[in-house]
Amino acid sequence: MLARARPRLLFARNFLANPRRVGSVIPSSPRLVKRLLGHTDWQKIRVAVEYGPGTGCVTRALLARLGPDARLFAFEINGQFVDYLRREITDPRLTVVAASAETVGAALAAAGIDHADIAVSSLPFSIMPVAVRQAIVHATADILAPGARLVGYQYSTTWLRELRHVFRHVTVQLEPRNWPPAFVFTARRD
Ligand SMILES: C[S@@+](CC[C@H](N)C(=O)[O-])C[C@H]1O[C@@H](n2cnc3c(N)ncnc32)[C@H](O)[C@@H]1O
DSSP, X not given: OHHXXXXXXXXXXXXXXXXXXXXXXXXXXXXXHHHHHTTOOGGGOSEEEEEOOTTSHHHHHHHHHSOTXXXXXXXXXXXXXXXXXXXXXXXXXXXXXXXXXXXXXXXXXXXXOOOEEEEEEOOXXXXXXXXXXXHHHHHHHHHEEEEEEEEEEESOSTTHHHHTTTOSEEEEEEEOSXXXXXXXXXXXXX
16 A cells, blocks of 8 residues: 555655646556557567656556566656666666656667667657657657557647657547546557
8 A cells, every 4th residue: 555655645746846747646547558558569579668657657567568588768857756766666677767758869879779669658748848849759750660659648639740740650549547538649650
C-alpha cells in the first residue's frame, strides 16, 4: 500500500510544482499502459526509447515485456523523477537519461546505437512549447528504423494533425479507463 502511495505522492507533488511539464496529476492507469504497449511484438525489439517515464509505470511494463538482451533508454527532464527511477529500478537493460527527449539521437549515438525499434511517449505534447515538441518529433523520426513506430497518449487529438506532417500513418484509439480518458496514438515511420 505504502509502496504504491509513495510514487503517487511524488508524482502529484511534481504536478503541482510544474503542471504543464508533468501534464497529469496521477500516473497512467494499468489499462492505459496496457493499451499503449499492445500491438507490439516486444521480443523483436532490440532498442526501445521512452519519453517522460515519470515514476516509471510505463518503464516497468516495458521492462516486463522486453527480451533479456534489449536496451531501454528513458528520457526524463525532472530531476526528482530521475533520482527515483535510478534508485528504484535497477534493471541493467535500463538507462535513465537526464535530458529532454529531443536529445535522443545524441544519447543513442553516444551508446554506439544508430536507430531505435520503437519510441514510447508519455509526453504532454499538446501543451508543451511548439518548438520543443517539433524538435522531439523530428528527432524521433530521425532515429526510428523504417517501419518502426512512435506510440503515445494524449488527452486531446488536436495536436495529432501536426504529427501527421512528419509521420503520415497515424492511428488513434480512445482509452476511457484512465483519468482523464486518453487517446492512444501510433505513428509509423515510412
Ligand atoms: C504525464 S507524465 C507521464 C509519466 C508516466 N510515464 C505515466 O504515464 O504516468 C509526463 C512526463 O514527461 C516528462 N517530460 C516533460 N517534458 C519532457 C521532455 N521534453 N523530455 C523528457 N521528459 C519530459 C515530465 O517530467 C513527466 O515525468
